[in-house]
Amino acid sequence: MRIALFGTSADPPTTAHGDILQWLSDRYDRVLVWAADNPFKVQQTPLPLRQTMLGLLVQHLNCPNIEHRAELSHRYTLHSVEAARAQWPQDSFTLVVGSDVLPKLRHWYRVEDLLRQVSLLVLQRPGVVIDREDWQALQTLCHHLELANYRGPQVSSTTYRQEGDPQQLLPAIAQYIQQQGLYS
Numbered sequence: 001m002r003i004a005l006f007g008t009s010a011d012p013p014t015t016a017h018g019d020i021l022q023w024l025s026d027r028y029d030r031v032l033v034w035a036a037d038n039p040f041k042v043q044q045t046p047l048p049l050r051q052t053m054l055g056l057l058v059q060h061l062n063c064p065n066i067e068h069r070a071e072l073s074h075r076y077t078l079h080s081v082e083a084a085r086a087q088w089p090q091d092s093f094t095l096v097v098g099s100d101v102l103p104k105l106r107h108w109y110r111v112e113d114l115l116r117q118v119s120l121l122v123l124q125r126p127g128v129v130i131d132r133e134d135w136q137a138l139q140t141l142c143h144h145l146e147l148a149n150y151r152g153p154q155v156s157s158t159t160y161r162q163e164g165d166p167q168q169l170l171p172a173i174a175q176y177i178q179q180q181g182l183y184s
């Protein structure tokens with residue numbers, strides 16, 4: 001079984017996260033998604049609220065092979081991957097990241113150990129040019145590295161936090177944000 005792993009800050013989850021999950025669900029047997037703290041980011045919304053929002057997104061997508069797996073949440077992706085491998089030891093795993101993550105990826109916790117255990121799939125992000133040196137450095141670390149034939153929409157959690165455009169979110173998530181008084 002081919003399993004895609006997608007960790008996100010989900011602060012908040014946007015229509016881009018939904019688009020990515022749907023795209024992955026057409027190409028992998030299972031797509032496991034979780035919300036986690038990002039050790040490079042400060043002042044994130046409390047994790048339980050982000051997990052609730054991600055749950056709303058996954059529920060809305062209603063795809064049997066997209067699973068919200070909160071038990072995989074960890075600030076270090078190595079631990080998320082090891083937890084997934086322990087649960088499904090027979091399966092092969094692809095870690096999915098957007099191209100904006102590449103400059104920092106080689107500074108992730110025990111990145112060599114991480115990239116030994118997964119294939120890495122990179123999604124192109126509008127406005128992000130992949131640096132040749134970042135790519136070459138990753139090639140030496142990854143046993144399988146692939147640039148996806150996919151370009152995400154021009155949507156980001158940061159833009160939502162700064163501009164508050166509800167069009168970038170699922171209505172149920174916009175409503176939850178309003179109820180909880182988040183990002184105001």
Ligand SMILES: Nc1ncnc2c1ncn2[C@@H]1O[C@H](COP(=O)(O)OP(=O)(O)OP(=O)(O)O)[C@@H](O)[C@H]1O
Binds near residue numbers: 016154156159
């Ligand atoms: N529009 C997009 N296109 C391609 N990849 C994306 C897009 N949005 C998010 N991703 C990728 O999905 C993963 C989770 O993204 P994340 O939750 O940080 O969203 P974000 O919009 O980048 O948030 P922020 O703006 O707060 O950094 C990351 O690997 C990121 O690169």
Ligand SMILES: O=C(O)c1ccc[n+]([C@@H]2O[C@H](COP(=O)([O-])O)[C@@H](O)[C@H]2O)c1
Binds near residue numbers: 008010036075107109
């Ligand atoms: O393992 C690390 O060192 C590491 C460093 C930065 C980010 N991550 C993870 O990467 C995922 C995506 O983070 P983000 O903020 O880009 O959505 C999320 O699961 C984070 O926990 C993990």
